[in-house]
Amino acid sequence: MLTLRETIDVACPAQAAFDYLANFTNIQAWDSSVLAARQVTAGAPHIGTRFRLTLQFGGRPVPMDYRITAMTPPQRLVLAGRGESFRAEDRITLAPLATGVRIYYEADIEFTRRWGRKIEPLLAPLLRRSGRRAIQNLKQQLSGEGRVPRLTLATRMADQAILPGIIGFTRLGYRFGKNRWPLTPNSLRGRTVVLTGGTSGIGRAAAFQLIALGAELILVARDRAKAEQVQRSLLAAREDANVSIEIADLSLMADIRALAKRIAASHPAINVLINNAGAIFNPREATAEGIEKTLATDLLGPFLLTRLLLPCLSAGQTARIVNVASGGMYTRGIDLENLDSAQGAYNGAEAYARAKRGLVILTELWAAALADSGISVHAMHPGWVDTPGLERSLTAFHQRLRPWLRTPEEGADTIVWLAASAEAGRTSGLFWRDRLPRATHVFPGTKSPSRERKELMARLERLA
Numbered sequence: 001m002l003t004l005r006e007t008i009d010v011a012c013p014a015q016a017a018f019d020y021l022a023n024f025t026n027i028q029a030w031d032s033s034v035l036a037a038r039q040v041t042a043g044a045p046h047i048g049t050r051f052r053l054t055l056q057f058g059g060r061p062v063p064m065d066y067r068i069t070a071m072t073p074p075q076r077l078v079l080a081g082r083g084e085s086f087r088a089e090d091r092i093t094l095a096p097l098a099t100g101v102r103i104y105y106e107a108d109i110e111f112t113r114r115w116g117r118k119i120e121p122l123l124a125p126l127l128r129r130s131g132r133r134a135i136q137n138l139k140q141q142l143s144g145e146g147r148v149p150r151l152t153l154a155t156r157m158a159d160q161a162i163l164p165g166i167i168g169f170t171r172l173g174y175r176f177g178k179n180r181w182p183l184t185p186n187s188l189r190g191r192t193v194v195l196t197g198g199t200s201g202i203g204r205a206a207a208f209q210l211i212a213l214g215a216e217l218i219l220v221a222r223d224r225a226k227a228e229q230v231q232r233s234l235l236a237a238r239e240d241a242n243v244s245i246e247i248a249d250l251s252l253m254a255d256i257r258a259l260a261k262r263i264a265a266s267h268p269a270i271n272v273l274i275n276n277a278g279a280i281f282n283p284r285e286a287t288a289e290g291i292e293k294t295l296a297t298d299l300l301g302p303f304l305l306t307r308l309l310l311p312c313l314s315a316g317q318t319a320r321i322v323n324v325a326s327g328g329m330y331t332r333g334i335d336l337e338n339l340d341s342a343q344g345a346y347n348g349a350e351a352y353a354r355a356k357r358g359l360v361i362l363t364e365l366w367a368a369a370l371a372d373s374g375i376s377v378h379a380m381h382p383g384w385v386d387t388p389g390l391e392r393s394l395t396a397f398h399q400r401l402r403p404w405l406r407t408p409e410e411g412a413d414t415i416v417w418l419a420a421s422a423e424a425g426r427t428s429g430l431f432w433r434d435r436l437p438r439a440t441h442v443f444p445g446t447k448s449p450s451r452e453r454k455e456l457m458a459r460l461e462r463l464a
């Protein structure tokens with residue numbers, strides 16, 4: 001039997017480190033020999049929770065099952081693993097330090113087949129080296145010392161080239177991205193997250209990921225029955241989840257004002273606002289307040305909600321705003337004289353693209369204005385995702401591309417990463433897809449001079 005022993009000091013609260021480790025699926029972020037990991041048992045990790053890992057061993061994928069056998073939060077965690085030719089026991093002990101936590105990681109690995117026992121002495125140095133590397137990666141993860149991703153020339157060129165750009169939006173883009181990610185989100189325990197559009201598609205998937213990280217969640221929805229159904233599912237997945245519901249139609253400015261007042265009264269400090277609710281409308285419609293619906297839902301609504309929640313976000317300290325935009329915005333610039341798509345023939349996809357372009361511009365303007373406030377602002381594209389919204393609004397596109405669409409969970413990944421990771425918190429004003437900053441302009445004629453960008457903000461202010 002081989003025993004690996006490593007000790008690391010990490011600048012992270014003991015409870016957050018414990019939560020991160022107890023969700024053993026996180027191992028795929030710090031142990032490069034793990035190709036994939038998923039939780040098999042429902043609910044928050046507890047004694048008996050099972051995980052299925054796929055390891056890279058001897059050049060081929062090898063399945064291995066792990067089970068939590070002992071758990072004393074936030075001090076001790078033991079997992080027993082069993083694969084076809086070896087078993088393992090990981091014993092993790094955490095001791096609080098003045099500035100973080102000391103983690104003692106001990107792993108026994110035992111080959112159960114005769115050939116395995118024979119090669120064990122040969123493999124031992126290799127296993128020790130990869131174990132040491134994995135624990136150093138774990139330290140980096142927990143300390144939030146990971147490299148901050150940058151917009152590189154290669155990414156910009158890939159975004160601008162038609163085929164790689166398109167492939168990147170599909171599930172293949174997510175898969176390619178995933179192989180390259182060294183990072184997973186840290187804990188959101190003690191952080192309050194306001195999420196709009198959590199009753200369907202990408203937002204619903206994000207809600208599950210956010211509570212898995214321990215966030216207190218405020219679900220903003222227009223349909224109470226749907227919101228309560230999601231709340232029940234969240235509580236079934238994690239019985240200690242803290243989820244409240246706020247009802248508002250986010251295309252109505254009066255609703256948004258009332259919503260912001262209620263949130264400020266119940267939660268004077270919030271840490272993350274995720275503007276995810278959005279839709280495409282065909283044909284052109286106006287709200288009861290007389291505002292064209294795409295503009296109202298996809299741009300003016302997020303603008304007003306963000307503005308009204310800024311005091312709560314300031315009080316939240318190191319807060320984040322995540323705006324869910326769309327790659328559709330690549331096709332359009334803003335049109336200040338036609339914000340409400342009243343001129344010319346109306347096209348829902350075009351109006352949507354212009355609204356999402358506006359949201360990306362707001363992200364950049366807010367990032368600059370809030371640079372010294374501790375609030376970072378991010379825009380992102382979830383990729384092309386198989387959701388009820390996409391099926392409803394772009395039915396033919398949805399049908400044709402279905403095999404290539406991402407799952408809602410894959411679409412939500414970068415939203416949650418932007419909300420939670422230490423690395424994302426050290427950037428602001430960027431447009432992301434698959435945890436990488438992306439080009440904001442691909443086609444000519446979509447850029448707006450600074451004067452027009454500021455004017456957009458002023459007009460939204462007047463409209464709202």
Ligand SMILES: NC(=O)c1ccc[n+]([C@@H]2O[C@H](COP(=O)([O-])OP(=O)(O)OC[C@H]3O[C@@H](n4cnc5c(N)ncnc54)[C@H](OP(=O)(O)O)[C@@H]3O)[C@@H](O)[C@H]2O)c1
Pocket residue numbers: 196197198199200201202203220221222223226248249250251252275276277278279297324325326327381382383384385386387388389390
């Ligand atoms: N799916 C994609 O391929 C894709 C690609 C790029 C960007 N996006 C963006 O991703 C976000 C989520 O879209 P999705 O595909 O997940 O769509 P979805 O399945 O239709 O979900 C949209 C969510 O927004 C909510 N919502 C819409 N209008 C609202 C309003 N007026 N007031 C309150 N809530 C409202 C919906 O509530 P109900 O449940 O009550 O309808 C739902 O929860 C959107 O911003 C979308 O533009 C999606």
